[in-house]
Amino acid sequence: MDYVIETRALTKKYGEKIAVNQMCAHVKKGDIYGLIGKNGAGKTTLMKLILGLAVPNAGEISLFGSSDLNAGRKKIGSLIEAPALFKNESAFENMKRFAYLSPTTDDEIKRLLDFVGIGNTGNKKVGSFSLGMKQRLGIAIALLGSPELLVLDEPINGLDPAGIKEVRDLIVDLNRKGITFMISSHILDELGKIATTFGIANDGVLEEISAEDLRNNCRSALKIAVDNGAKASATITANFPDAEFTVNDNVIEITSEVNDASVINKALVKSGVAVYEITNEKVEFEDYFIARLGK
Ligand SMILES: Nc1ncnc2c1ncn2[C@@H]1O[C@H](COP(=O)(O)OP(=O)(O)OP(=O)(O)O)[C@@H](O)[C@H]1O
Ligand SMILES: [Mg+2]
The missing domain is CATH 3.30.70.100 (Alpha-Beta Plaits)
Incomplete structure (x- = not known):
């Protein structure tokens, strides 16, 4: 089977610390892949390796069934740690800035803002957005360039229950429209309801289980x-x-x-x-x- 993301014995060390220890991840097209683990388990590092923001010490990565990672990464949108937003600008102005990498028309930016549910924020400055609104903007930024896969690092972190539900609903909605997700969280419950596959990271080691097997268990x-x-x-x-x-x-x-x-x-x-x-x-x-x- 061709996976959207496949890693084989992927390893990343920081000095003596093995942050990612021979991880074999398998993300299928259409998956909502929940990457779960405590602080320091290696979730962000795995995502950075996949995105090319960190260089592995060993192991291999395939994206969309190919070892051409540059081509694959063009089809990936990402949100790693909090995006550096421009607080004194509106959502639209922020989008314009981030769109420099993948030229996007103003109409398309408006459509994306509508799509994530903050199309009505007008000139409101991002500095006064709620955390949930900022996360939505982060996801809209990740959606620039029409990616097939979104890699989101803790998009639900720090949100209140209503915000969690909003972001979760948005993810499910985008997934129905054909986007594959890899999402990290340190709280299983946040993704338990929507993930189709789980990758459980523990001290750099990854173990995978399908949602179906999990339910049976x-x-x-x-x-x-x-x-x-x-x-x-x-x-x-x-x-x-x-x-x-x-x-x-x-x-x-x-x-x-x-x-x-x-x-x-x-x-x-x-x-x-x-x-x-x-x-x-x-x-x-x-x-x-x-x-x-x-x-
Ligand atoms: N740039 C770095 N330099 C040194 N050590 C690092 C670096 N990045 C990560 N680490 C270490 O690698 C391990 C894995 O970190 P990582 O950030 O991937 O974990 P995480 O699962 O994302 O944790 P969190 O839930 O806190 O975000 C940790 O022990 C961390 O201290
Ligand atoms: Mg992290």
Whole structure:
């Protein structure tokens, strides 16, 4: 398969520190690739290597299925750390300045500002923008030159819940329009809802997992406390042959998909089992990762 981004054993050292340690990243066309990791995990460094803002010590990068990185980088828009905005100028004037790299008509700039939802800010100076508005402007700047891929370093960092939702919705919207994303965050929850693939960075090492596999690993479990575990177990097996469950001290724990509580409750009661309590326990994303990273 050709990937939009593929890195092979990519390594970057700063002195003795291995910031990126043999990372193998695979971003597919149409992905929202969530790069998750704590402070210092190597997220920004990986992005800088991909963008050509840092030079690797070892390993390889392919962009759009090719080793011609200069050609590939022309199709990438990026927002690494906060963009250096001109505070005393409007969003439009800022865009004009950043457009020098990829000549853009005034109409196209207006369209991009509308597109990210700050087309109505007129002469308002960027210095008085909220953080969310500045992030939107940063994304509009990244969109100059009609990139196929956006690499965004912590675009949600520091936003309030409403701002987080706004930026997340914008990303999903752009993704539907065909743009592939690599987005970093140190908080899994921010990307948990929208990412299609996760790259988990931990002290320079990258581990990848698809959102689908993650969901399967984070499936909720239905816990049912009954008066007679053996009888309940037989009832569940008879009524829901595909159900996967364990029985422990008259508590049944169903971990497979068959977990509509009311249906199972009905079957148990019908067979004469007393049901004391049913709880739905979710294994949260964050817990899953903490367990996975062993911290
Ligand atoms: N220019 C540099 N010079 C020296 N060390 C660096 C440099 N850039 C990064 N590092 C080190 O490399 C490691 C990875 O840093 P990086 O900025 O990639 O992490 P990060 O995952 O982006 O963290 P954060 O969540 O804080 O942004 C850290 O230990 C950092 O101190
Ligand atoms: Mg960083």
